[in-house]
Amino acid sequence: MKEGTFHANAGAAAADAFYSGLTRTLDTRADSRLYHMRAFNGWVKATQIAELDPDISSAANNGKKRSRRAPLRVLDLACGKGGDLGKWTLHQRGVENYVGVDVARGSLIDAAIRARTMSKRKTCKLRKCTFTLADLGEDVPGRKRSKNANKMQKLLTWTMQNETNEEKEVDPKFVALEGGGIAETDKFDVISIQFAIHYMMQTRKRARRFFHTVSSLLEIGGNLIATTIDARVVIEKLMALGLDLHFDEMDQHEEVDKSSNEEIHHNGNKRRKVNDENEVTVKVGNGVCRLKFDPAVVRKVFEPSNSIEEMFGLQYTFTLVEGSDHAAGVGEAVDLPEWLTPIPALQELAEEAGLKLEYASNFHSFYQERKDPAKFPAAHNALYNMKVLNRNGSVSEQEWNVSRMYVAIKFRKVGESSIHIGDEDVGEDEI
Structure with missing residues (x-):
């Protein structure tokens, strides 16, 4: 897990190297000059998650329709160190299954340790948790990479529910599993990709692969949410x-x-x-x-x-x-390569993948729409609970200006993907 080359794409490999070496914790984060901006970014994510209420009641689950209020099945792409796990477990519908995917090996090890720690708490409702190493512009967890592939791709995977007591006492062990711990019949109610969808925009081919994969894993009526740099x-x-x-x-x-x-x-x-x-x-x-x-x-x-x-x-x-x-x-930060994410390009790709854009809201607009404590009491209270505001009850001008560089995006799946993926990238282990 710690040695060797794991990603064919240069951008994914650079992100793996950088984020695997990053040691940010809750303690060191307080030393950041942009502490309140990062807290504000976290507030946007937490609010996005809390507002989610995907209607997948028409979907079959072992022959039975799922309840409108069933716990969420969550696929967290670019999950990093698992920092959003708490946000998901606090959702009013709860979490039935959580799968986190990331390109950074070091981050995934930290995420697995975080999940272990959370699961020991009596109040924690996290029972099924998986972390998988993958680059969603190249790799396809839970599905065959093309119609001519006989097997799903093998991806390095850790699953909390499969750990023995002895394994819990040592570093998390990632093993190559077909599908990356996701069965070919598994579906998700919500797919999230926070501050990372820009890595998919290097080429149209890479972006189409990503959207087709997302659509194949997402239930009809489910949501794809994202945050990224606002190209506008x-x-x-x-x-x-x-x-x-x-x-x-x-x-x-x-x-x-x-x-x-x-x-x-x-x-x-x-x-x-x-x-x-x-x-x-x-x-x-x-x-x-x-x-x-x-x-x-x-x-x-x-x-x-x-x-x-x-x-x-x-x-x-x-x-x-x-x-x-x-x-x-x-x-x-090291000069990492990223790619602009024009909203029209996302919208066209999404429509081809059977997804409908519900909003693309700049972080400033996102805040302005939800700052009223009478209309959005939970979001308003979270501004204080998450320490978004400084001692003056605001955010510094510097941090506020930087926060305007970001946009929050939400899609709903309304149909199946019509994107065709070729066979040229199928590996030997999938034949």
């Missing part, structure tokens, strides 16, 4: 930089600082061309949040196109500065 805000901030992004060949190869690069428009204003060697950086919150783009990607963002293919591969590197100690989870 990023584009707004790129426009505010006042860059001159011309699309003729001459503009793309001139040097920025030469006087010849300044020309007169028909309205008399001067312009300055962008050199392809100069990276374009969006800075938010006095620079604690930075998104760095290659100029060619920025041109791609703004160049008119009717092709959905142009909405994928919009790569940037993401840095969030929380402090000076990366090992404690409060340092300057």
Whole structure:
């Protein structure tokens, strides 16, 4: 589990290396310069989860229709260290089955230990819990990867309910299981992917694989929820930089600082061309949040196109500065590759997968819609219980500005996926 290469995709491998080495805990998190922003992000997730009430009553369960109020079957993608386990177990409907999936091996070991600890509490209702190592842009837990595959893929898996007393006394053991601990007949009421769906947007092929997998695992009437960087805000901030992004060949190869690069428009204003060697950086919150783009990607963002293919591969590197100690989870993050997640691209993919978009709400709008204590008492009280607000009863301007960079998204499954997945990626163990 701790040695070797586990992911074919470079982005997934980089995320595995970074997050497996991150040691953020509840103790070290308090040292973060963005403590209240992180608490606010957690509040958005907790509120999203608490509001979920998927109607899958038409679905059959061993020949019987499931109750409208049956406990939730949860698939938590990019589950990390299992930090949202408590949020799920607090849901008013309870949890019947929880499966967490992540690319980071170190995080999954910590998640399994967290689940063990929780299960020992008398008040804990977590009885069935599984963690699986997978990259959802490549791997397919619980389903065959194509119609011509004879077997499901084997994935490294840990299951709480299968542990012996002796195994509970040592490090969690992950073993290769067909389907990653998910049976081919298993379905979920809710699938969540928090702050990670952007890793699926590297290519359209990768994103289609993800949405098809999600649809095949999600029950009709069930929900897919996500949080990610809000591409609409990023584009707004790129426009505010006042860059001159011309699309003729001459503009793309001139040097920025030469006087010849300044020309007169028909309205008399001067312009300055962008050199392809100069990276374009969006800075938010006095620079604690930075998104760095290659100029060619920025041109791609703004160049008119009717092709959905142009909405994928919009790569940037993401840095969030929380402090000076990366090992404690409060340092300057490594420049991890991420990809913009345009809402129109998500919506088109989702419709092809049988999912309907219910909302795409920027974190500021999400808060404004739920801040009234009379209409949303639980969400309002959670602002204080989760320590979202500082001693002044607010969030600092710096943290508030950074929080606007994110969006909360919710889909409902209304039909089956019409996406076709080819056979070229089927492995030998699936034949």
